[in-house]
Amino acid sequence: MKYPIDVFDNHVIVVDNNKRFLIDTGSPISISNENEIEIFGMTYGSTERYLGADIDEISNLVGCHLDALIGNNVLKNYIFQIDFKNQLFFVWDSLPRETINIDEYIDAEFAGMPTIQILINQKPIRSFIDTGAKISYLNKQYVQRFDPLDKKEDFLPGFGKFETPIYNIPITFYGKEITFNFGILPDRLEEGMLAGSVQAILGADIFSHFSLIFHYANNKIYIKDLWI
Secondary structure (H helix, E strand, O other): OEEEEEEEOOEEEEEEOOEEEEEOOOOOOOEEOOOEEEEOOEEEEOEOOEOOEOHHHHHHHHOOOOOEEEOHHHHOOOEEEEEOOOOEEEEEOOOOOOOEEEEEEEOHHHOOOEEEEEEEOOEEEEEEEOOOOOOEEEOHHHOOOOOOOEEEEEEEOOOEEEEEEEEEEEEEEOOEEEEEEEEOOOHHHHHHHOOOOEEEEEOHHHHHOEEEEEEHHHOEEEEEEEOO
C-alpha cells in the first residue's frame, strides 16, 4: 500500500482517507480527539494527550490541520518506508527487494525509538530518528567551533515554543558525507534527551538524502534508495 505524504514545514504528514496523520517515531503513543484511529486499513485505540498537548494544540504548533499523531504503538505493527523524493509513504507486507541492510537498530532501550549511527569528524554519534522533528539537534559540545548560520523557532509538546541557533555541520552516514543543519536544544531539554549514549536527533531532513525502511518486528532499519 502507498499513501501520499504532505511535507509541511518539514513534518511527515500521511494522507489516508482524507485524514491527515503526523508520523512521529519520537512518540511512544498515538493521539487524537477520538477514542479510535483508523489508519492503513486498521483501527487502533487512541489517547487524548501527549506530554500534556492534544491534537488541536499540536496542529496549531505545526501550523496545519492534523487528525491524529501516529506514534510507535501503531508504527511498530508495520514495515514502512518514507520516500520524500516521490512524496510517498509505503506500507509493505514484507521487506521489498533491493534494500540495503545498514545494520541499524530500533532499540527497545529507548522506548522503541529508532536509532542510527552517524559520524562527525570520524567520531561515531548515536542518533535518534524522530520523524516528528522538523529540526535536527546535536549536543552542544559538537558545535563549539562553529558559528551559527541562522535562528529558527521550534516546539516540543509540554515545553512549548523556543528559538534555536542553526549550525551547518558535515556528517557521514552510510559512507556518504552530507552537510546537515542542526539546532541546539534548550539546556533543560538537552539534559533530558541528549545526555546519555544518544547525542543527536535526526529529524525529517534525513529523508531528503535517503529513503529509509523501518522494520520494527526485526528491530532493523534499511536503506531503499539514496539520491545524493
